Amino acid sequence: MEFIKEEREDVKIEEIIVKREDAEEQTDLKPFVCDQCEKSFSSRESLNTHTGSHCGEKQHSCKLCGKTFPLKQYLDSHMSFHAGVLSFICYECEKGFKLKSTFKKHMLTHFIDGFFTCQLCGRKFNTWGYFERHRRVHTGEKPFSCQQCPKTFARKEQLKLHMRVHTGEKPFTCQQCGKSFAQTGQLKIHSTVHTGEKPFICQECGRGFSQAQNLKIHMRIHTGEKLFICQECGKSFRQLGGLSVHMSIHTGEKPYSCQQCGWSFRVKTNLTAHMFVHTGEKNFTCHVCGVSFRAKKTLSSHLRIHESSEREEFTCRPECLID
Incomplete structure (x- = not known):
């Protein structure tokens, strides 16, 4: 009998050791341990929630029945019973549940085959x-x-x-130019700058785009759709950028300033065109008569003279030479 008693005690000791080893392994996976009951958790937030259960004083009381709870989230769950709130609705059969655990058990009934x-x-x-x-x-x-x-x-x-x-994290880097992006999709779109690929084609005019979103915006030219409306004057625009530029007319804001003469402009492209005044560059050349201009819109106005059907032979006007 004495031998059997000792053997049982050895078995108990082995069970305790195994339990401790299991607890240690669990602690490795769940490093946040409660000081009061030694229960372990995978996150500090879960530990903080748990420690509230050890508080002797239950501060969160139900005003309807007087029941108290150590944590506010327990009280919130309890209040749903008084309110009759069914927070979880099965859209398979439209049955409602107050608790997520009950809802999950119910969903298993729809787990067919x-x-x-x-x-x-x-x-x-x-x-x-x-x-x-x-x-x-x-x-x-x-x-x-x-x-x-x-x-x-x-x-x-x-x-x-x-x-x-x-x-500000940008882990995806272009191997050709070194530019970085937050998402791999953005890098993929950027790569078309180097490849020249434009897979999104307009079925109306044949123009190609590197992004589907750009094609979608372009289609508004053909549909006449203008989604962005000025709240000041009612004028509408195809793109948000167009509305943003337009709003500077009402605000009087001119954020783009010339560093050489101090002139300010509402639009950056206007500042770029203005800089040709200082540099003397004339990058827009007429393919008919060879006269060059600083601004594209000046060239466009000039080309209307050539397009006129009133003259069979054309001699450029003197004022064209002055830009």
């Missing part, structure tokens, strides 16, 4: 995570919010990419 099937479009998914992410395509739900700006996103990965706007 190893797939979750979308009733709106018929697509099938073998995991709940992919199915839930797809569901937001139909609902428009964007649960991931940026803490630095009002933008929201349907997927966590999209928020992660967006955060590079605030951090």
Whole structure:
């Protein structure tokens, strides 16, 4: 009997050692450990939430029934029972649930033949995570919010990419010119600058574009669509940039200044054209008579003379030589 007793004690000791080893392995995966109960967590936020459960004083009280809770989030969940709020709605059968855990259990009833099937479009998914992410395509739900700006996103990965706007991180670098970008898609679009590729073709006029968005904006020329309207005078524009430039007429703002003479301009292109006055450059040349001009619009006005059908033979006017 004494031998059996000692053997049982050895077994108990081995069980304790195994439990401790398992706890140590778990702690390695979950490095944040509670000082009071030694429970471990994968993030500090989860640990902070847990430590509130050890507080002897329950500060968050329900005003309807008097029940108290150590954490506000527990009180918020409890209040949904009084309000009858069904926070989680199954769009497969429209049944509602107050708790996410109950909702998840219910969703398993729709796991048929190893797939979750979308009733709106018929697509099938073998995991709940992919199915839930797809569901937001139909609902428009964007649960991931940026803490630095009002933008929201349907997927966590999209928020992660967006955060590079605030951090300035640009991990994707062009091998030809060294320019860096926050997203691989931006690098791909940029590479067309070097290749000259313009895969997006306008079916109306045949003009090519390197980006689909540029083609979309270009199509407004053919459709006459002008989405951006000035709130001051009602004038409309095809592009937001056009409206922004136009607004300077109302504000009187002229942000582009000549460093040589101090003249200011509303549009950067006007400053560029003005600089030819100082440099003497005349880059716009008439292909008919060879006269050169500083501004493209001056050349365009000059070309109307050649296009006139009133003269069979043409001699350039003296004023053309003065620009």
